[in-house]
Amino acid sequence: MIKLTIVAGARPNFMKIAPIVHEIQKQSSQGKEISFRLVHTGQHYDKKMSGDFFEQLNIPDPDENLGGGGGTQAEQTASIMIAFEKELLENRPDLVIVVGDVTSTLACSIAAKKLQIDVAHVEGGIRSGDLTMPEEINRMVTDSITDHFFTTSAIANSNLQKAGVASDRIHFVGNTMIDTLLANQDKFAQPEGEFFDSLIPKQYFVMTMHRPANVDQEQSLKAMVDAIVAGTEGLPIIFPVHPRTAKNLQNIGIKTGNLHMIDPLGYLEFNFLVRNAKGIITDSGGITEEASVMNVPCITLRDNTERAETIHLGTNELIGTDPQNLAPALAKLMKGDWKEYQGIPLWDGKTSERIIDTILKIYS
Structure with a gap:
């Protein structure tokens, strides 16, 4: 049985994890040996910023809520790391899945790696080049210790390759946010x-x-x-x-x-x-x-x-x-003089399927 721990903390994360959770549930119901624990770090703790998303996107209640909201970024990071380390010691997975670029992404990646647990970063490799953005620091640090990268674009692939990441750790799968968008439209x-x-x-x-x-x-x-x-x-x-x-x-x-x-x-x-x-x-x-x-x-x-x-x-x-x-x-x-959508490769609603198929191949 492959055991996954999926981390969500802030509003953008919920759209990214929902289809991953649904795909695991689907593959598990078809007899695949895979299970998950869902950990909400509590980074966004407002009902509108968090609770509504669980209901609307049909995400199951978290197995654990770390209550890491509030305080400065450093206080929030520390609080989440302490609570997540305890969660991992009590419920050790084969792989921790983090998504996006929020404080929870960084904090949980560090806690997992210090316990010698593999980390997969969904939306790995994206870069703005702007170190005034806290999110850019979160991305860079997370990607420096990540084991497997699930990427949204050829640009992200290129960023990781330039940073020396081996190609067998980069998995170009598309965008889970678009899975959620297409499934709910x-x-x-x-x-x-x-x-x-x-x-x-x-x-x-x-x-x-x-x-x-x-x-x-x-x-x-x-x-x-x-x-x-x-x-x-x-x-x-x-x-x-x-x-x-x-x-x-x-x-x-x-x-x-x-x-x-x-x-x-x-x-x-x-x-x-x-x-x-x-x-x-x-x-x-x-x-x-x-x-x-x-x-x-x-x-x-x-x-x-x-x-x-x-x-x-x-x-x-x-x-x-x-x-x-x-x-x-x-x-x-x-004036109506605006460009049209050209189509972005693999933004087709099947990203989560590709992610879970890849995890099953690697960890089975």
């Missing part, structure tokens, strides 16, 4: 309320901002929001607001008729809005992937991206963090 649901009833498809924008470079400096945040409001020509802008961003926006006192700040949404509701939007304005990495596959124009407010395939083959454009760059990008989008 028939269940996308309009959020409840009169405001959402009033929205006209392709006549509104969805916006997300959470990166410190964009939201922590109040004057630059105000300039960015002002430029977005001006460039969208009065169309509604739906902005599910991260708690930290909400506080900063409150301090600035932004009030405008077409900017609608709302609480974070569940997965099915948020992607319903994305699919029907005229465009997306974001500083997130994952949303650029989902928007591309749904062929929705996407503007990314960053100077770099670890998901370059969304620019080369998707609908994403990187415009930087200067608010002045928004006017020409939005003018182009408003």
